[in-house]
Amino acid sequence: MANRNFQPARVAIPVLGLFWLAVTTLPFIFVVFTSMKTLQETYTNPVWAMPEQLNLSNYIQVLQGSFLIYLRNSLFVISVSVVLIVLVSSMAAFALARLKFRLNGPLFGLIVAGMIVPLHVTLVPVYLMIRTAGLYDTLFALIGPYVATSLPISVFILTEFMRQVPKELEEAARLDGCGPFKIFARIFFPLSGPGIATVAIYNGIMLWNEFVFAYVLTSSPDKRTLPLAVWDFQGQYASDIPAVLAVVTLSTLPLIIVYAIGQERIVNGMMAGSLKG
Amino acid sequence: MSVGEAVTAAEKLRRSRAGSRRLHKAAPTIFLAPAILLLMVFLLYPLLSSFRLSLLDWNGLGDGARFIGLQNWVRLAHDTVFWNSAWNNILLAFFSVVVQLPIAVVLAVVLDEASKGSRLLKILYFLPLLMSSVALGVLFKNVYDPNFGPINGILGAMGLYSWTQDWLGDPNFALGSVIAVVCWQNIPFYMVLFLAALSSFPREITEAARLDGATGRTIFWRLKLPHLQGTFRTAVLLAVIGSMRYFDLIYVMTGGGPENASEVMATYMYRTVFNSFELGYGSTVASAMFLIIMVIAAVSLRISKRFETEV
Numbered sequence: 012m013a014n015r016n017f018q019p020a021r022v023a024i025p026v027l028g029l030f031w032l033a034v035t036t037l038p039f040i041f042v043v044f045t046s047m048k049t050l051q052e053t054y055t056n057p058v059w060a061m062p063e064q065l066n067l068s069n070y071i072q073v074l075q076g077s078f079l080i081y082l083r084n085s086l087f088v089i090s091v092s093v094v095l096i097v098l099v100s101s102m103a104a105f106a107l108a109r110l111k112f113r114l115n116g117p118l119f120g121l122i123v124a125g126m127i128v129p130l131h132v133t134l135v136p137v138y139l140m141i142r143t144a145g146l147y148d149t150l151f152a153l154i155g156p157y158v159a160t161s162l163p164i165s166v167f168i169l170t171e172f173m174r175q176v177p178k179e180l181e182e183a184a185r186l187d188g189c190g191p192f193k194i195f196a197r198i199f200f201p202l203s204g205p206g207i208a209t210v211a212i213y214n215g216i217m218l219w220n221e222f223v224f225a226y227v228l229t230s231s232p233d234k235r236t237l238p239l240a241v242w243d244f245q246g247q248y249a250s251d252i253p254a255v256l257a258v259v260t261l262s263t264l265p266l267i268i269v270y271a272i273g274q275e276r277i278v279n280g281m282m283a284g285s286l287k288g
Numbered sequence: 289m290s291v292g293e294a295v296t297a298a299e300k301l302r303r304s305r306a307g308s309r310r311l312h313k314a315a316p317t318i319f320l321a322p323a324i325l326l327l328m329v330f331l332l333y334p335l336l337s338s339f340r341l342s343l344l345d346w347n348g349l350g351d352g353a354r355f356i357g358l359q360n361w362v363r364l365a366h367d368t369v370f371w372n373s374a375w376n377n378i379l380l381a382f383f384s385v386v387v388q389l390p391i392a393v394v395l396a397v398v399l400d401e402a403s404k405g406s407r408l409l410k411i412l413y414f415l416p417l418l419m420s421s422v423a424l425g426v427l428f429k430n431v432y433d434p435n436f437g438p439i440n441g442i443l444g445a446m447g448l449y450s451w452t453q454d455w456l457g458d459p460n461f462a463l464g465s466v467i468a469v470v471c472w473q474n475i476p477f478y479m480v481l482f483l484a485a486l487s488s489f490p491r492e493i494t495e496a497a498r499l500d501g502a503t504g505r506t507i508f509w510r511l512k513l514p515h516l517q518g519t520f521r522t523a524v525l526l527a528v529i530g531s532m533r534y535f536d537l538i539y540v541m542t543g544g545g546p547e548n549a550s551e552v553m554a555t556y557m558y559r560t561v562f563n564s565f566e567l568g569y570g571s572t573v574a575s576a577m578f579l580i581i582m583v584i585a586a587v588s589l590r591i592s593k594r595f596e597t598e599v
Contacts, residue, residue, distance in 0.1 A: 027398045028409055034472070035413055041438055042427055058441040099322045106319035115316075122323065125331050127585055129533040131554045132578040135341060135561055135571055136334035139348075159330030162323055191315040220420035222536045227562065238422040242540070245426050252430055259423045266418045274411045281417060282480055285526070 046070070046257040053252050069257035073244070077232050078261060081240035085219060088150050088236055092157040093215050096165050097207055099158065104169030104203075105195045109181065119170065125163035131223065133160075138227050152228040153236070157221070161214040164284060172206030173199055212277055213284030219266065237262050335578070341571035348567035360572035370573060373544070373551040374580060380467055380552065381531035387471045389523055392478035393516065397508070399479070400486040414480065416473045425540025428469045432456050432541075456542050459549035466538050466550050473537070474530075478523050485519040486512060521592045528588050532581045553577040 045053065046069055047062040056063075106112075107119045137156050146152040176199060184194050200207075222238045229235045232243055244258040270277055342360055346353035364370055395413065399406045416424070431437050432455035440452040455465040489512055497507050535554035538544065544551035544559060557577060561570030 024398050024401050027394065028402055028405075031395055031398075032409060032412060035415060035476075038427055038431060038472075039415065041431065045430070053436055057445065058436065058438040099326065102319045103323035106316045110316045110319070112316040118320065118324075122327065125327055127529070127582070128331060128335060129554075129578060129581050131533060131535055131557060132338055132574045133331060133334035134558075135567060135574060136337035137330060139337075140329075140334070155326070156330050159326040162327055166323060190312055191319075192311075195319070216418065220422075222420065222422050222540075223558070238420045241420070241422045241426050252433075252436060255426060256430065259427055262423050263419055267415075270411075270415075270418055274414075277418075278410070278414055278480060281414075282477070282484070285477065 042256045042259055046253055046260050048253050050251055050253060069253045070261065072254055073257050073261060076244070078240055078244075078258065080233050081235055081237050081262075082265070084150055084233075084235060085237040088153050088157070089215055089218050092154050092161070092218055093211050095154070095158045096161045096214050097211055100162055100165035100210060101169050101200055101203060101207060102195070103162070103166050104173050105199050107166065108170045108173035109176075109194075109199070110191060119166075122163055123167050126167070130160055134223065134227060137224070141228050147228065148230050148234050150229075150234060153225055156224050156228070157218050161218070165210045165214060168210055168283065169203060169206050172203050176202050208276070209280045209283050212280030216266065216277070216281060217284070237265075338571050338578070339575050341568055342575045344568035344571075346568045347565040348561070349565075353568075356568070360569050361576075363569065364572050364576055369548050369551065370553070370556060370576070372548060373553050373556045376463060376550065377532050377534070377552050379463065380470065380534060381528045383467050384471065384474065384527040384531050385524055387467075388475050388478055388527060389520065391471075392475050392523070393482050393513075395475070395479040396482035396486055397512075399483050410480065410483070413476045415476075417476055419473075421473075421536030422540050424469065424473060425537050429456065429541050432465055456550075457546055459547050462542050462546060462550040466541055469541065470531075470534065470537060474527075478527075481523055482516060482519055485516050489515050521595060525588055525592055529581070529585050532584055533577075553580070 041058070044062055045058075047066050048056075049063075049066060049068075052060075052063060103122070107115060107122075133156075141147050141152045141155075146155075180198055180202075181194055184198055189197065220238055221236070222242075225236045225239050226242065229239070235243065241255075241258050241262050245255050248254045343355060343357060344353045345356045345359070399410055399413075402409070419427075431439060434440055434452070434454040434457065437455075439455065443449070443451045453461050455461050493511060494507055497511060502510075533554060534552055535558070538550055538552055539555050539558065542550045544555035548556075553573065554577065557570055557573040560566050560573055564570075
């Protein structure tokens with residue numbers, strides 16, 4: 012009896028599993044295949060046909076354009092932003108988790124409330140501010156908004172983390188004559204490694220893919236980040252579908268490579284970040 | 289060491305202690321200052337500034353700004369495009385909940401039950417979440433392409449020519465086509481969420497139930513599914529709030545068109561400011577969007593809390 016009830020599940024599970032695998036991967040396969048076709052092929056052959064030969068000319072064409080400049084800009088903006096996010100948020104988290112002062116509770120609440128602010132509401136004032144500051148269309152235009160908007164979630168994650176560091180460690184250090192600055196630098200910052208990794212992974216991926224601020228605060232191709240490469244190329248090569256899809260592939264590749272190295276970590280980091288956000 | 293030297297040394301020590309004590313007192317301020325400063329400049333000020341700008345008639349360039357009081361807000365109240373876009377946000381929220389969450393639960397169960405390859409499947413399922421919305425938007429624009437896209441291509445090859453559509457260009461289909469992609473991208477997120485909840489389900493209970501003669505089906509419906517309830521509430525909250533502020537994918541795929549058919553609040557705000565150069569009115573839209581989201585967030589939090597206490 013129990014066995015008979017079990018049968019449908021035994022068939023359904025692999026079928027459903029493979030079905031969703033197809034749903035997930037077919038669009039990616041379509042992109043990679045099409046990006047290796049010639050423009051002629053996309054007009055004459057059916058969409059599901061394999062490319063006639065391993066043709067990388069679309070990739071070469073894209074790489075000879077300004078793609079690498081977008082990539083370099085992204086690497087610069089994201090690494091500077093992530094370093095600042097980690098530094099600023101771990102300092103704030105330490106104060107909120109471990110220092111006693113009057114406004115501790117309300118301040119924590121206010122900072123964390125920043126997570127519900129829909130960022131598009133800040134777009135126009137930030138745009139005006141960046142323009143007034145003379146930072147419009149520079150890579151530095153992005154760093155301020157990127158760091159600030161990542162802080163609420165990062166402070167939240169790290170404060171939770173630092174609250175769990177055993178009190179004894181802190182007391183021992185205090186007896187040895189360490190002040191709050193040394194306690195932070197020698198104990199809390201190093202011991203928060205996993206929390207910092209989560210913050211860096213989550214924000215790094217979110218900002219790597221960030222579109223609207225980069226779109227509004229920059230305009231020239233040599234000041235724009237990777238998501239804008241896809242956007243700009245799409246405008247430039249509008250009808251050259253294989254070339255556009257080669258850009259899509261190339262722009263996704265860096266994250267896929269990182270993902271291949273640390274899947275589990277990235278999945279967990281993304282989940283921790285979005286859950287709290 | 290002379291007495292005098294000893295005294296000055298002691299005095300120095302006292303002073304430096306007093307100095308460091310003062311420094312210790314200032315420690316919270318020093319640690320928090322950078323974060324608070326950044327948040328005030330890039331989050332709090334823009335938020336307030338948006339409401340101030342909503343009272344202006346301004347194209348965003350030069351000194352032409354004119355204070356017009358609440359005229360923009362009156363205009364907003366009668367702006368059918370805005371209310372239609374807010375409605376589209378609600379549709380997006382509704383379909384996100386009823387499409388994404390059930391599929392995500394099923395997939396989580398599949399991964400939880402599958403003995404072989406579930407780790408690999410999870411990793412592959414998660415891929416869409418790593419892609420930028422722009423790349424994804426451009427990808428699916430090509431998938432939906434009426435002439436060269438695979439969807440119409442396959443329908444045509446199956447002889448279903450009458451089913452082929454201009455998926456993103458037809459006002460009747462644009463919003464649905466966009467929502468489908470939003471679901472496709474976000475299902476893996478909820479799947480991992482439910483999977484985590486399922487794998488935290490105590491094995492002993494499953495075994496005890498099995499010893500008592502419970503079938504796999506009973507265990508699933510009576511034990512595991514109720515166990516997911518809390519996670520389900522979280523998921524609904526995230527899906528609803530996320531849908532109210534959706535922008536990237538829709539902007540890239542349709543720009544809110546055709547004829548505002550797939551317009552949501554954020555795309556309407558963007559186009560009002562940066563395409564029509566109505567910076568004042570665009571800020572009104574942004575501020576209204578903020579208020580609507582805050583109300584919806586508060587209401588859904590309240591509702592989900594009530595469920596928590598009742599069940």
